[in-house]
Amino acid sequence: MISKTDDFQELFDASGKPLGALLGPDAWALVRETVLAHFAPQTAPAVEEPIQDWRDLVQFWDFNYPVDHDVTCELCGNSTNAWELDEPRKFMLTAANLGGLVAFRCQSCQAKILKRHFKDCVKTEAKPFMPEKSIRNLGRGK
Numbered sequence: 001m002i003s004k005t006d007d008f009q010e011l012f013d014a015s016g017k018p019l020g021a022l023l024g025p026d027a028w029a030l031v032r033e034t035v036l037a038h039f040a041p042q043t044a045p046a047v048e049e050p051i052q053d054w055r056d057l058v059q060f061w062d063f064n065y066p067v068d069h070d071v072t073c074e075l076c077g078n079s080t081n082a083w084e085l086d087e088p089r090k091f092m093l094t095a096a097n098l099g100g101l102v103a104f105r106c107q108s109c110q111a112k113i114l115k116r117h118f119k120d121c122v123k124t125e126a127k128p129f130m131p132e133k134s135i136r137n138l139g140r141g142k
C-alpha cells in the first residue's frame with residue numbers, strides 16, 4: 001500500500017481533467033512491471049518475419065544442394081551473400097514454406113524477390129513493388 005502522499009502525485013489540468021501521475025521510487029516499483037508489460041515498445045522488429053517457417057524449411061531441407069543464403073534483386077542491383085546477417089538488412093523475409101518457396105522484400109526498391117527451390121536448382125524471380133497485392137497471398141498454402 002502507498003500510505004505516504006509524497007510517494008505519488010496525481011496531475012490534473014486546469015479543467016480538472018486527469019493528466020496522469022508522478023510516482024516516487026517506491027510507488028513506481030509497485031507498478032513498474034505492469035506498466036512496462038502494457039506500454040513498453042515491443043522488441044520485435046516492425047515487420048514480423050516468418051523466421052520459423054524459414055527454419056523449418058532449413059531443417060527439412062531435401063534439395064540436392066546446400067541451403068542458399070544469397071539474395072539478389074535484379075531490378076535495382078541490391079544483393080547479399082547472407083540475407084540474415086546484413087546490418088542493416090538488405091532483404092526482409094516475407095514468406096517461406098516447406099515446398100521450397102521463399103520470398104523476400106528488397107529493402108532498397110521494395111521489389112518482391114521469389115526464390116523457388118527445385119530438386120536440382122533455384123529459380124529466382126523479381127517483381128516490382130505492387131502495393132495492392134498482399135504478400136500473405138503468396139504461398140501455396142499448407
Ligand SMILES: [Zn+2]
Nearest residue numbers: 073076106109
Ligand atoms: Zn531491389
